[in-house]
Amino acid sequence: MNYQYSAQFAAEMDAKDPLARFRDQFLFPKVQDKQAIYFCGNSLGLQPKSVKNYLTQELDNWANLGVDGHFHGEDAWYYARKKSKPALAEIVGAQEHEVVAMNNLSVNLHLLMVSFYQPTAERYKIIVEAGAFPSDQYMLETQVKFHGFDPEKAIIELTPREGEHTLRTEDILAEIKEQGDALALVNMAGLQYYSGQVFDMKAITSAAHAVGAYAGFDLAHAVGNAVLDLHDWGVDFATWCSYKYLNSGPGNVSGIFVHERFAERPDLPRFAGWWGHDEGQRFLMEKGFAPMYGADGWQLSNSDVLGLAAHQASLDIFLEAGMKNLRQKSEVLTGYLEFLIEEISGESGVLEIITPKDPAQRGCQLSLHIHRGGKDVFDEWYNHGVVGDWRNPNVIRLAPTPLYNSFMDVFRFAEILEHSLKKFA
Structure with a gap:
């Protein structure tokens, strides 16, 4: 997959995603009065809209x-x-x-x-x-x-x-x-x-x-x-x-x-x-x-x-949706997040992905080892709408979940990441 750091690429990926329609079946929380970029399904998944009827x-x-x-x-x-x-x-x-x-x-x-x-x-x-x-x-x-x-x-x-x-x-x-x-x-x-x-x-x-x-x-x-x-x-x-x-x-x-x-x-x-x-x-x-x-x-x-x-x-x-379909999207979506993190962080030395690179050895979660800035990095992302998960002593877990996360979610996070690195690099 030839990933690109662009809104156009993310939009094109979402447009051809056969699972994109499932996103509308979930309720997203808000952070700072804006819909969150919710990468925390590894702690608590989003509420399906249908739960109330069930x-x-x-x-x-x-x-x-x-x-x-x-x-x-x-x-x-x-x-x-x-x-x-x-x-x-x-x-x-x-x-x-x-x-x-x-x-x-x-x-x-x-x-x-x-x-x-x-x-x-x-x-x-x-x-x-x-x-x-x-x-x-x-x-x-x-x-x-x-x-x-x-x-x-x-x-x-x-x-x-x-x-x-x-x-x-x-x-x-x-x-x-x-x-x-x-x-x-x-x-x-x-x-x-x-x-x-x-x-x-x-x-x-x-x-x-x-x-x-x-x-x-x-x-x-x-x-x-x-x-x-x-x-x-x-x-x-x-x-x-x-x-x-x-x-x-x-x-x-x-x-x-x-x-x-x-x-x-x-x-x-x-x-x-x-x-x-x-x-x-x-x-x-x-x-x-x-x-x-x-x-x-x-x-x-x-x-x-x-x-x-x-x-x-x-x-x-x-x-x-089907587990096979979800897994296929997960590998591509998580791969996109991995690409953008590595593309943007480069040699900054602020963070390191400690989750295996081999898709067979990971799910949708990427764990980021924060070398500088500690929890301030996590708080900075949250203040811009990113809901992830902080784990002591210095790891942020991000989980782009294929059932309700989009490629545009990942791109929006990348923009926030790029902005935050100017503070902590």
């Missing part, structure tokens, strides 16, 4: 049907989880019975650890990337302690080589092999939130299985963003949130993936709840937990119907 429908069902809404009406609440399955399966590369929307991300991480972290005196170690998202760090620390192990000895944190910002796949695989029979679990991010690196989940899973360990991933920053093929990769389990690239609202419902080889494993340890029990026998109200087939068997409580309604508004847009 919620209103469920509120009407509640008002008109009361408790009968569980079994009557167009979308009976008893089966509410089923509606999201086709889209979730497409987005993460799974069979529909391998996915279910439930709970929140940290809750699901703990629940899945109950099943997939069963340490012994000999096999108890966990591999994770250093600097994992805090929730993952706390989850692993407390799970290890719960089983009576020392986190300092049980948790192996992988760090990049000296002078590098991201992990090399060969180093990850080498550490898995090195830990061998002592390794119980590899539990990494699918996309590292700070650097923006997408890990080779297929290779990592294969290596973990080769030494007898499980492989699971936190897909908070990967779902709806990176290419995922969890079933064919053989991943044991995964979980994600829906409020970032899935645009489902702040703190909204999470989702899980459990590979179908565990679909009928009642012997697998788990913490059970009513909604995970055999659907056909649930109202017999009897003792003896019989898990539902597939990922549904990990459910605990009945579904958050209003949360699922907001979730579905965005998922229906994803189904219409």
Whole structure:
């Protein structure tokens, strides 16, 4: 792609973008009374305009049907989880019975650890990337302690080589092999939130299985963003949130993936709840937990119907747009942002892109290491309408999201970048 730093080029790219029409299906916040250049879908996705109608429908069902809404009406609440399955399966590369929307991300991480972290005196170690998202760090620390192990000895944190910002796949695989029979679990991010690196989940899973360990991933920053093929990769389990690239609202419902080889494993340890029990026998109200087939068997409580309604508004847009199409645009749009940053910043020494250049190793997020100016650079951009994300000590994350961002958004940011460099160069 021969990118150009010009408004004409950006306008031409938008004009021929087959996904451009989806931009109008989202609501954009304002900064300084102007529509924001919103590059923060990696923290909170924009609200689809259709959310209000989806919620209103469920509120009407509640008002008109009361408790009968569980079994009557167009979308009976008893089966509410089923509606999201086709889209979730497409987005993460799974069979529909391998996915279910439930709970929140940290809750699901703990629940899945109950099943997939069963340490012994000999096999108890966990591999994770250093600097994992805090929730993952706390989850692993407390799970290890719960089983009576020392986190300092049980948790192996992988760090990049000296002078590098991201992990090399060969180093990850080498550490898995090195830990061998002592390794119980590899539990990494699918996309590292700070650097923006997408890990080779297929290779990592294969290596973990080769030494007898499980492989699971936190897909908070990967779902709806990176290419995922969890079933064919053989991943044991995964979980994600829906409020970032899935645009489902702040703190909204999470989702899980459990590979179908565990679909009928009642012997697998788990913490059970009513909604995970055999659907056909649930109202017999009897003792003896019989898990539902597939990922549904990990459910605990009945579904958050209003949360699922907001979730579905965005998922229906994803189904219409198609993950393959979104990914194709993402590579070009993120490539344009990368080109303009490098073109404008040049040898200024103010910033450095630490996210991998290879599109296969990143999603739409670019992480910028700020060498001079610190948070003042971020504040300068925000004052001109750019909504990004600051992460201590000195990284700005920008995520041009293909579902609602345009090439003109990227060009407008470039103009702001050029202006700001005069202050900080």
